[in-house]
Amino acid sequence: FGFIGNMHGDEPVGREIAMEVGRWVCERATTTRETTSEAETRERALAKRLVNEATLFVVPTVNPDGFAAKTRGNARGVDLNRNFPYTRFSLPKSLSGRASATALIMRWSEKWAMNGALNYHEGALVANYPWDGNDDGSTSYSAAPDDATFRYLASSYAQAHPTMSKSAEFEGGITNGAAWYPLWGGMQDWHYVQTGTYSLTVEVDDEKWPSEDKLGAIVDEHVNASIDCVASNCRTGEHGR
Template identity: 50%
Template sequence: MKWLSEIRFTGSATLHGGALVANYPWDGTSDGRKHYYSCPDDDTFRFLASTYSQSHRNMSLSTEFPGGITNGAFWYPIYGAMQDWNYIHAGCFELTLEVSDDKWPMIDEIPTLWEHNKMSLLNLAASVLKTGVHGRIFASDSGTPLPGFITIKGINYTVNAGRAFGDYHRLLVPGERYEVMATMPGYKSKATTISLGETAMTVDFILDPETTTERYLWRTSGCNCGGSSSSSKFGLEMFWTLHFEVYVVIIILLFWFLIRRRLKSNLSNDKQHAARSSLLPA
C-alpha cells in the first residue's frame, strides 16, 4: 500500500489459480449479495479483461464464464480485495487473473502455463500503455507543471496528475468519444472532446489562473450561509478584499494630511509667539 501511494501505477494484475478467468471490479457489493456490481470504469475493465482472455490459449472458450471474463461480485462477492483497493485508493486499474483450473499445479506444468499466458500478459501490458489519453497539465502564467485532476464526463472517477511533472495517463476504451476535463484549485478548468482511436492520444492542458474575484469566490464557496445578514457580510468582505490597496493609500494620505496640518499649526504658533516677544518693552 505504501508503495502504491508513492508510485502512481496505471495498471496491474495478480495471478491466481483454481479457475480460468479474468476477474475485474467490483469484488464486493453494497448489499452483501451475489450479483453484478459495476464500478465507474466498468467498460474499461471489461476491455482489459477481454484483451487478456482473447489472447489466451483457451480462456475465452470458457463455458462457465462467457468470454472468459467475470465481474468479481457476480462470481462471488468478497471484501477488501486488492483490485478494489487499488482502484479506489491508488488510481490503479487491476485485474485478478485466474490462470489455471488447477489450484496447485505441479512444477513441471509451469512452462505450459507460461506458454498459455505469455501473450496475454504481454498484450495486457501493451494495452495499458497504448490505449487511453495521456499528457501533462501546466500553468499558463509560469509554465510549471500542475498536480491537477483529470475527469471524464459521464464517468464518476478522477485520475490525479503527478506532482513533479503534472503527467497523467487515463485508461479508456478505444473507438469512443470522450470529454476530458483538467482541473486544479486556483486555476480555470479546461475541457476538450476527443475521438479515441486504437492508440493512446496525447492531450496537454494549459490552465489559466483565476482572477482575484474568482479565487475569493472559490475560497468562500464552501460557506453554507443563508439570510440577508450573511449576504450583507459577504458583500462587505468582498468589497474589503477587492479594495484593500485603495484603503491603504487613503490611510497613508490621511496621515500625511494630518501631519502636514500639525506642522503648519506649530509653525504659525511659533511665528505669533516671536511677534509678541518683539513687541514687549525691554
C-alpha cells in the first residue's frame, strides 16, 4: 500500500501526511513502553498487524522541484498528474517522453503492483475515485469495473475523517473523479489499469498552504483516516481487475 504526496508542487500538505503515516506505524509497532490506555493498545495492535501483513511505501514528494518553486508543475512545467499513459483512452503506453518523476513512479508501481494507494492533493476536502474521465470529455459519472470497491474504500476514508463525510458539497465526502473534475493522464486511473491498484486521490483541505497553527490538526486527521483506509484494504484483500 502506498502513501504518495506532493505530486503538485504547490500542494505541500501531503508531504507531511505521508511522513506522519510512516512515523505512526513505526512508533506504535516498535515501542516497548507500558501502554496507558485501551486506545493505545488497539493502535499498537493495528500497527503491528500492518507491519506483519502489509508492505507500506511512503513517498513524501513526487515533485521536489515544483515544491521548491511553489508551482503546480515540475521544473519543466509538466503537470505530473496529467502525464501518465492510460490505455483506456489509447494514450501511449511507453516511458518515452514522460517526466522523470512520472517514469520513476511507473517503474516502482509496476515492480510492486500494490493493492492500494493514496495520492494526497489540496484544494478541496473529498476522497476521489476512478474513473477520472469519460471518452467523450463530459463531466458525468464514469464507473470503473470495481466501482463498488472503490466507493467502499473512499467511504472508509471519509468516515474515518472527522468532517469529510459531513461535506455539503460531496455526498458522504466522496466523489467519482469524472463526475466532479474530469482529467486524463492521472495516476489513479493508470494505477488501476496497469497494476490493478486501488488508488484514491485524497483532497485533504480547501487551502493549499494552510497556516502553521492549522497544519498539525489537518495532518493528524488524515493520518488517522489513512490508517483506517489501509486497514480496510488489508481486510478485504482486494486487488483491481
